[in-house]
Amino acid sequence: xxxxxxxxxxxxxxxxxxxxxxxxxxxxxxxxxxxxxxxxxxxxxxxxxxxxxxxxxxxxxxxxxxxxxxxxxxxxxxxxxxxxxxxxxxxxxxxxxxxxxxxxxxxxxxxxxxxxxxxxxxxxxxxxxxxxxxxxxxxxxxxxxxxxxxxxxxxxxxxxxxxxxxxxxxxxxxxxxxxxxxxxxxxxxxxxxxxxxxxxxxxxxxxxxxxxxxxxxxxxxxxxxxxxxxxxxxxxxxxxxxxxxxxxxxxxxxxxxxxxxxxxxxxxxxxxxxxxxxxxxxxxxxxxxxxxxxxxxxxxxxxxxxxxxxxxxxxxxxxxxxxxxxxxxxxxxxxxxxxxxxxxxxxxxxxxxxxxxxxxxxxxxxxxxxxxxxxxxxxxxxxxxxxxxxxxxxxxxxxxxxxxxxxxxxxxxxxxx
Amino acid sequence: xxxxxxxxxxxxxxxxxxxxxxxxxxxxxxxxxxxxxxxxxxxxxxxxxxxxxxxxxxxxxxxxxxxxxxxxxxxxxxxxxxxxxxxxxxxxxxxxxxxxxxxxxxxxxxxxxxxxxxxxxxxxxxxxxxxxxxxxxxxxxxxxxxxxxxxxxxxxxxxxxxxxxxx
Numbered sequence: 172x173x174x175x176x177x178x179x180x181x182x183x184x185x186x187x188x189x190x191x192x193x194x195x196x197x198x199x200x201x202x203x204x205x206x207x208x209x210x211x212x213x214x215x216x217x218x219x220x221x222x223x224x225x226x227x228x229x230x231x232x233x234x235x236x237x238x239x240x241x242x243x244x245x246x247x248x249x250x251x252x253x254x255x256x257x258x259x260x261x262x263x264x265x266x267x268x269x270x271x272x273x274x275x276x277x278x279x280x281x282x283x284x285x286x287x288x289x290x291x292x293x294x295x296x297x298x299x300x301x302x303x304x305x306x307x308x309x310x311x312x313x314x315x316x317x318x319x320x321x322x323x324x325x326x327x328x329x330x331x332x333x334x335x336x337x338x339x340x341x342x343x344x345x346x347x348x349x350x351x352x353x354x355x356x357x358x359x360x361x362x363x364x365x366x367x368x369x370x371x372x373x374x375x376x377x378x379x380x381x382x383x384x385x386x387x388x389x390x391x392x393x394x395x396x397x398x399x400x401x402x403x404x405x406x407x408x409x410x411x412x413x414x415x416x417x418x419x420x421x422x423x424x425x426x427x428x429x430x431x432x433x434x435x436x437x438x439x440x441x442x443x444x445x446x447x448x449x450x451x452x453x454x455x456x457x458x459x460x461x462x463x464x465x466x467x468x469x470x471x472x473x474x475x476x477x478x479x480x481x482x483x484x485x486x487x488x489x490x491x492x493x494x495x496x497x498x499x500x501x502x503x504x505x506x507x508x509x510x511x512x513x514x515x516x517x518x519x520x521x522x523x524x525x526x527x528x529x530x531x532x533x534x535x536x537x538x539x540x541x542x543x544x545x546x547x548x549x550x551x552x553x554x555x556x557x558x559x560x561x562x563x564x565x566x567x568x569x570x571x572x573x574x575x576x577x578x579x580x581x582x583x584x585x586x587x588x
Numbered sequence: 589x590x591x592x593x594x595x596x597x598x599x600x601x602x603x604x605x606x607x608x609x610x611x612x613x614x615x616x617x618x619x620x621x622x623x624x625x626x627x628x629x630x631x632x633x634x635x636x637x638x639x640x641x642x643x644x645x646x647x648x649x650x651x652x653x654x655x656x657x658x659x660x661x662x663x664x665x666x667x668x669x670x671x672x673x674x675x676x677x678x679x680x681x682x683x684x685x686x687x688x689x690x691x692x693x694x695x696x697x698x699x700x701x702x703x704x705x706x707x708x709x710x711x712x713x714x715x716x717x718x719x720x721x722x723x724x725x726x727x728x729x730x731x732x733x734x735x736x737x738x739x740x741x742x743x744x745x746x747x748x749x750x751x752x753x754x755x
Contacts, residue, residue, distance in 0.1 A: 309681065362677050534612055
C-alpha cells in the first residue's frame with residue numbers, strides 16, 4: 172500500500188521505511204517556530220525548571236507578531252523578553268516587525284518541501300503549502316520539542332480535496348477554501364491531514380496556495396498540504412541555497428475521504444458570523460451595511476492580496492462611513508507594494524495603513540471593533556468576540572473586502588472588474 | 589488522581605478557544621485569565637465554578653487557536669476534567685500536556701448541567717450518579733496515560749532529564 176504525503180514525511184522524519192495510519196511515532200523536527208505570545212515567555216519558566224537549553228538554535232525560528240507594535244508596557248515587556256531570550260539562546264532566525272510568523276519563515280526560505288515543521292500557533296498548518304508536514308503545538312508541547320528536537324505524532328488519515336478547473340476573474344483561493352469548509356464544517360477534518368490537489372490548486376501561486384493550507388485548521392485539520400511542484404521549487408530556490416526533498420504522495424496511497432470541486436464554476440463566497448463554516452455566496456448577503464473592511468492576517472494580506480484589492484480600488488474611493496484598514500502580512504509585502512504602486516493605490520482610495528502583525532485578527536489592537544459593529548475581513552476566523560466583543564465579522568476574499576469597502580456594504584467584486 | 593468526582597457544567601458544540609480565553613486576555617498569565625475563563629459563552633462562569641467541577645462540551649471542544657492558556661485557565665479555575673464527544677486536536681494535546689484530563693465520550697451530550705460525575709481514568713469510565721448511567725471513554729494510548737500519570741509533560745521531562753533546578 173502506498174503512502175500519502177503526510178505518511179511519507181512522517182516516515183522519513185522517524186527514520187522508517189513506512190508508517191501506517193493510527194501508529195504513534197516519534198519524529199525528528201526540522202524547524203520549530205514560535206511567536207511572542209505563545210513562545211519564549213511561556214516556555215522559558217519550564218526550560219529553567221528543567222535546567223536545560225534548546226536542542227539546536229539553528230532549527231528554531233522566533234517571530235514577534237502578536238504584540239507588535241506594542242500598545243502598552245505589558246506588551247512591550249513581552250517583546251523585550253522575547254528579544255533577550257533569542258539572544259541568550261543563540262537563535263539567529265529571529266524577526267520582529269518583519270511580518271507574521273507564518274509568512275516570514277516561508278519568505279526567508281526556512282520552510283522547504285519534505286520538512287517536519289512544528290509551530291506554536293494554530294495556523295502553523297500554513298507551511299504545508301510548501302510541501303512540508305506542518306503541525307501546530309501548544310507551549311508545553313513546544314517545550315518538549317525545544318529540549319529534545321523530537322515530538323510524537325499519530326499518523327493521520329488523509330482527506331484529499333481536489334479542485335478541478337481554473338478560477339474565473341473575481342474569485343480567489345479564499346473563496347475555494349470557504350467553499351471547502353462549508354462542505355466539511357469546522358470539525359470535518361479533525362485529527363486528519365488534508366491534501367489539496369487538482370488543476371485549480373496547481374494553477375495557484377504560492378501566495379494563494381498559502382490560503383488553503385492556512386485555513387485547513389478551520390476544518391479542524393492536523394495539516395493542510397500541497398504536493399511540491401516547480402512553482403514551489405522555484406520559490407524556494409530564489410530564497411535559499413539549502414537543499415530540500417520534493418516528497419510526493421504515492422499513486423496508490425489510501426485516502427480516507429475524497430472531495431471534488433469545480434473551480435471554474437465557483438463564485439465569491441463569504442462566511443457569516445460567527446463561524447468560518449457558516450458559508451454562503453456573496454450574492455446571497457449582498458447589501459449588508461459595514462462599519463469596517465479589514466485586509467490583514469497571515470491568510471489575507473500577502474502581496475497578491477493587496478494587489479487584488481488595489482486592482483479594483485484604483486481610481487475609486489472607499490465609501491464614507493466605512494473604514495478600510497490594511498495590515499500587510501510582512502515587511503517584504505510592504506516594500507514590494509510600495510515599489511509597484513499598490514500601496515499608493517490603496518492609500519489614495521482612502522485605506523488606513525497599519526503596521527505588519529497579527530493585530531485585529533487576533534483581537535490584539537490596531538483595528539479591533541466596537542460592540543455592535545460589523546466588519547468584512549480577509550482573515551481566517553470569525554468566532555464570537557475574536558475581533559472585539561459583540562462585533563459581527565464576515566470572512567471573504569481580499570477582492571470582496573475591497574469591493575465592499577467601495578460601497579460600504581457587502582458587494583460582489585465582479586461588479587468592479 | 590486517576591479517580592475523582594465533580595459536578596458538571598455543560599456547553600454546546602464547537603466551543604472555541606476565542607470564547608474560552610478571548611484574545612484581549614492573552615497578555616495575562618494563565619492564573620489571571622482564570623478569572624475570565626469561558627467569558628465568551630458564560631460571563632459568570634469563573635465565579636460559579638468550584639474546585640473539582642467538570643466541564644462538558646458537545647462535539648469539537650477547543651477548536652481554534654493553539655493557545656495553551658485555554659486549558660490552563662480552565663485548570664486554574666478549578667476544573668478537574670473536560671468531557672466532550674471529541675476534542676479539537678491541539679486542545680486535546682495541550683490539556684494532556686498540562687495534566688488536565690480530556691475524556692472523549694460519545695454520549696457526552698446526555699449529561700445535564702449539575703449532574704454528579706465520577707471519573708475513573710484508568711478504566712476509562714464515567715459514572716453519572718444523577719442519571720444512574722455509565723459511559724465508556726475512548727481509551728488513551730499508553731504514551732498519553734504516561735503523561736497524565738506524571739501530571740503533565742513537564743514533570744515527565746524532568747524525570748527523563750534526571751535533574752531540576754531545585755535538586
